Amino acid sequence: MEEGERTALLAIAMNLVIFGIKYVSASATGSIALKAEAFHTLADFVASLTVFTGLKIAKRKTKSFPYGLYKIENLMSVIISLVILYTGYEIILDVINTDLTELRNSGFAIFSLLIATFLTFWFSNYERKIGHKINSPILLADSSHIRIDVLSNLIVLLVVVASLFGFHFDKIAALIVVIFIVKTGIQILMDGIRVLLDASVDYETLSKVEKIILDTPQIIKLKTLTGRNSGRYKFIEADIVLKTHNLDRAHFIAERVERITKEEIKNIDQVQIHYEPLQKEEIIYVLPLTEDKTSISPHFGEAPCFMLVTFKSGTETASKTEILTNPYANIQKGKGILAAELIVKNMVDFVLVKNGFESKGPHYVFSDANIELV
Numbered sequence: 001m002e003e004g005e006r007t008a009l010l011a012i013a014m015n016l017v018i019f020g021i022k023y024v025s026a027s028a029t030g031s032i033a034l035k036a037e038a039f040h041t042l043a044d045f046v047a048s049l050t051v052f053t054g055l056k057i058a059k060r061k062t063k064s065f066p067y068g069l070y071k072i073e074n075l076m077s078v079i080i081s082l083v084i085l086y087t088g089y090e091i092i093l094d095v096i097n098t099d100l101t102e103l104r105n106s107g108f109a110i111f112s113l114l115i116a117t118f119l120t121f122w123f124s125n126y127e128r129k130i131g132h133k134i135n136s137p138i139l140l141a142d143s144s145h146i147r148i149d150v151l152s153n154l155i156v157l158l159v160v161v162a163s164l165f166g167f168h169f170d171k172i173a174a175l176i177v178v179i180f181i182v183k184t185g186i187q188i189l190m191d192g193i194r195v196l197l198d199a200s201v202d203y204e205t206l207s208k209v210e211k212i213i214l215d216t217p218q219i220i221k222l223k224t225l226t227g228r229n230s231g232r233y234k235f236i237e238a239d240i241v242l243k244t245h246n247l248d249r250a251h252f253i254a255e256r257v258e259r260i261t262k263e264e265i266k267n268i269d270q271v272q273i274h275y276e277p278l279q280k281e282e283i284i285y286v287l288p289l290t291e292d293k294t295s296i297s298p299h300f301g302e303a304p305c306f307m308l309v310t311f312k313s314g315t316e317t318a319s320k321t322e323i324l325t326n327p328y329a330n331i332q333k334g335k336g337i338l339a340a341e342l343i344v345k346n347m348v349d350f351v352l353v354k355n356g357f358e359s360k361g362p363h364y365v366f367s368d369a370n371i372e373l374v
Contacts, residue, residue: 002134003134005052007126011127022116036091040152043083082189148180151180210225222240283311289307307323309321326339334361340365353373
């Protein structure tokens with residue numbers, strides 16, 4: 001079994017044990033709040049069974065469901081939320097319909113609640129940790145549900161202790177537990193519905209993908225970027241403009257973006273890149289110049305400046321020229337690569353040089369950006 005499935009199975013066993021402890025204590029004391037807590041834990045047991053079932057089914061793919069059954073996790077989260085809300089309703093009915101009586105065997109109840117609270121608190125933290133680790137919405141939903149038990153256990157514990165001193169807050173404690181239950185149930189319900197309705201992935205994820213795309217030299221423009229959650233997994237789609245008309249080259253760039261995205265962001269199932277070539281109305285040439293700007297410099301990286309010459313497509317007369325200062329001409333190391341990166345930022349198409357530099361840094365920079373050396 002996967003880690004998430006093992007965690008869900010452990011939750012089933014733990015909730016069954018805690019239900020037994022609370023039910024025996026509720027029978028021994030006659031406490032409405034403790035009885036409500038016992039049935040709340042029984043709801044946890046049902047929810048844990050749902051979690052385990054959802055995790056087993058969600059990872060499967062079939063011909064009918066080529067994108068997987070990942071949303072089963074979110075559907076199960078919604079079911080859990082409804083179980084939580086129904087539990088709150090049942091507790092309210094108990095408060096209304098049950099007469100207040102003096103608690104019995106309070107010492108036994110206190111001991112039982114301390115054990116239940118410790119187990120619940122430990123497992124809630126453990127399940128939340130695993131849920132974040134594998135990015136599972138169903139485990140996170142279940143851990144939030146179980147965490148409510150810690151608060152409600154403490155409230156019931158205080159009520160039992162107070163009963164030893166003649167204070168009877170059993171029904172009030174039960175209503176406080178209901179408030180916690182309803183708040184958690186609504187939050188889980190809304191999160192599950194958002195994913196089922198294909199709401200966008202979080203802003204942080206989209207920002208990371210955007211940076212990966214825009215940091216790729218061959219990509220000129222990011223037209224659209226969307227994403228959606230499906231269970232613990234994410235699906236990303238992007239429309240980009242590439243500075244190449246070579247289909248093999250374009251496919252290689254798209255695959256590279258997909259690979260980097262999956263490496264840097266957890267639980268990405270698919271990255272779909274739709275690409276189109278850049279349609280340019282101008283062609284830009286660049287020449288490294290000597291200090292007096294009268295000839296081509298024999299050393300690309302050490303050239304004090306570059307001349308950019310722009311031609312309208314289909315014409316043989318330059319429409320514009322400009323001089324670009326090379327700020328890296330006098331540095332000790334990496335001047336050629338830095339100068340090449342500066343050229344790339346200016347959307348140049350051709351670089352004219354006196355001496356070629358095959359297998360050197362600038363050559364790889366230009367090759368990656370699809371700039372041709374002449």
